[in-house]
Amino acid sequence: MPPAPAPAARRHDPERRDRIIDACLDVIAESGVAGTSHRKVAQAADVPLGSMTYHFSGMNDLLSEAFSRFARTTSNAFEERMAAAHDADTAKQAVADTVTQVVFSNQRDLVLTHELYTLAARDPAFRDITNAWMARSRRTLEQYFEPVTARILDALIEGLTIHRALDNEPQETAIVTAAIERITAGSPAAMR
Amino acid sequence: MPPAPAPAARRHDPERRDRIIDACLDVIAESGVAGTSHRKVAQAADVPLGSMTYHFSGMNDLLSEAFSRFARTTSNAFEERMAAAHDADTAKQAVADTVTQVVFSNQRDLVLTHELYTLAARDPAFRDITNAWMARSRRTLEQYFEPVTARILDALIEGLTIHRALDNEPQETAIVTAAIERITAGSPAAMR
Numbered sequence: 004m005p006p007a008p009a010p011a012a013r014r015h016d017p018e019r020r021d022r023i024i025d026a027c028l029d030v031i032a033e034s035g036v037a038g039t040s041h042r043k044v045a046q047a048a049d050v051p052l053g054s055m056t057y058h059f060s061g062m063n064d065l066l067s068e069a070f071s072r073f074a075r076t077t078s079n080a081f082e083e084r085m086a087a088a089h090d091a092d093t094a095k096q097a098v099a100d101t102v103t104q105v106v107f108s109n110q111r112d113l114v115l116t117h118e119l120y121t122l123a124a125r126d127p128a129f130r131d132i133t134n135a136w137m138a139r140s141r142r143t144l145e146q147y148f149e150p151v152t153a154r155i156l157d158a159l160i161e162g163l164t165i166h167r168a169l170d171n172e173p174q175e176t177a178i179v180t181a182a183i184e185r186i187t188a189g190s191p192a193a194m195r
Numbered sequence: 196m197p198p199a200p201a202p203a204a205r206r207h208d209p210e211r212r213d214r215i216i217d218a219c220l221d222v223i224a225e226s227g228v229a230g231t232s233h234r235k236v237a238q239a240a241d242v243p244l245g246s247m248t249y250h251f252s253g254m255n256d257l258l259s260e261a262f263s264r265f266a267r268t269t270s271n272a273f274e275e276r277m278a279a280a281h282d283a284d285t286a287k288q289a290v291a292d293t294v295t296q297v298v299f300s301n302q303r304d305l306v307l308t309h310e311l312y313t314l315a316a317r318d319p320a321f322r323d324i325t326n327a328w329m330a331r332s333r334r335t336l337e338q339y340f341e342p343v344t345a346r347i348l349d350a351l352i353e354g355l356t357i358h359r360a361l362d363n364e365p366q367e368t369a370i371v372t373a374a375i376e377r378i379t380a381g382s383p384a385a386m387r
Contacts, residue, residue, distance in 0.1 A: 035313070037229030110316075117313040121227070123361045124302075124309040133361040155374040159347075162354030169315045169325040182347040185378050 020058045023048045027069040032111045036066065036118050067132065070119045074136040077112065080105070082143045094147035095183050098156060102179050106164040113168050148187060155186050212250045215240045219261040224303045228258065228310050259324065262311045266328040269304065272297070274335045286339035287375050290348060294371050298356040305360050340379060347378050 026048035030039045041055040041062065048054075059065040084101060088094040106112070123129040137157060144153035159182055167174040218240035222231045233247040233254065240246075251257040276293060280286040298304070315321040329349060336345035351374055359366040 035229050035317075037227050113316045114313070117309065117316040120357065120361060121306070121309040121313050124305045125227075127363065130361055130363040134363045137358060137362060151370060151373055154370050155351075155377070158354035158358050158374065159351055160354070161357055162350035162352070165312065165353055165357075166329060166350050169312060169322055170329060171319065171322040171326045178343060178346050181343055182350065182378070185347070185380065186374070188377065188380070 019048075019050055019054060023050060023054065023058060023065070024068050024072055027065055028073055028115060031066075031069065031118050032114050036122050039066070041065075063128070066122065067129065070115075070122070070129065070132050071135075073115050073119065074132055077116075078136060078139045078143070081140060085143050085146065088147060091147055091187065094144075095187060098144075098160065098183055099176070099179050102160055102163045102167065103174075103176050106160070106168075152187055156183070159183070159186060211240075211242055211246060215242060215246065215250060215257070216260050216264055219257055220265055220307060223258075223261065223310050224306050228314050231258070233257075255320070258314065259321065262307075262314070262321065262324050263327075265307050265311065266324055269308075270328060270331045270335070273332060277335050277338065280339060283339055283379065286336075287379060290336075290352065290375055291368070291371050294352055294355045294359065295366075295368050298352070298360075344379055348375070351375070351378060 023044060027039065027044045030043050030047050034043065039062070042052060044065065045052045045055050055065070059068070081101065084105065085094065085097050088097045119129070119132065123133045140157045140160075141150070141153045144156050148156060163174070163179055163182065215236060219231065219236045222235050222239050226235065231254070234244060236257065237244045237247050247257070251260070273293065276297065277286065277289050280289045311321070311324065315325045332349050332352075333342070333345045336348050340348060355366070355371055355374065
């Protein structure tokens, strides 16, 4: 994994490209992929419009960089939370916490995730990003669970977090715990 | 549930409102929610622009009607498939078939679902639609499974179908079957 971007310098900057990518995510969160233009992103990043074509071959290149960074940031956070576990039981608790406390706890992440999924639904080229994101989540889970269990848990986390976010009734924590228990029951833990 | 819309009459039509709603879904599938305008929908429905303001109080009203119809159509199809089951085993098979054969088997449904989710992520008002959709799926599943199992299965179907659609590697059917078996294992079947 490449390192996370350093804090952006304001002008005359080697990190201009990085800052454009971050600004692109802000613009997507605000205006959606459909409302994202080179002009808006340049303004948000405080760079001349010409920088956009200098650093990116086009809008799809910029969107791809932006969503890859978003997926990577989200994966990093998941990996860190899971790294705090030390056996299958604490790993199960970390998965439950991910669903009930972490994922989509902010509106921005919720919107960006669904903007990415909509883009990937329309254009299979963006499925490289969703594929890489899923592959990394599964590898993270495989530190504690065997591969089939990891894959099912990954899908369950997806479904539970989406249903939690898009429902207007509260989701019971007991449902989340029961789901994780049933999926992991009788499944051998992987060696860490 | 209201009946499905009758085939649209072409002109001078009592079913103009219905046809506008269907056309709106076509426009969303093609151009996204962000690219949907009264003008485009009127053109697609072959009605004068004035019909739009006559039948709908605004774009949110039209989007709400359109996505409600989409959710209802999709729920109807799920209910029909599940109604063909006659016990927990055939119900489990019907759930597996839903994931592996039916949901998102066409690009249009995949795109419309993610357009709705993105809209609901941005604007909680649209979560009435996603809430009603989930509630109905769970009631359908509760014909065969007790409520906690139905709720977990509903989230699992969501996660598995999304991962199937947004991955560029094939999803093994064995994963789907294993997931359903684990979630339903030891859970008492509901009375039909």
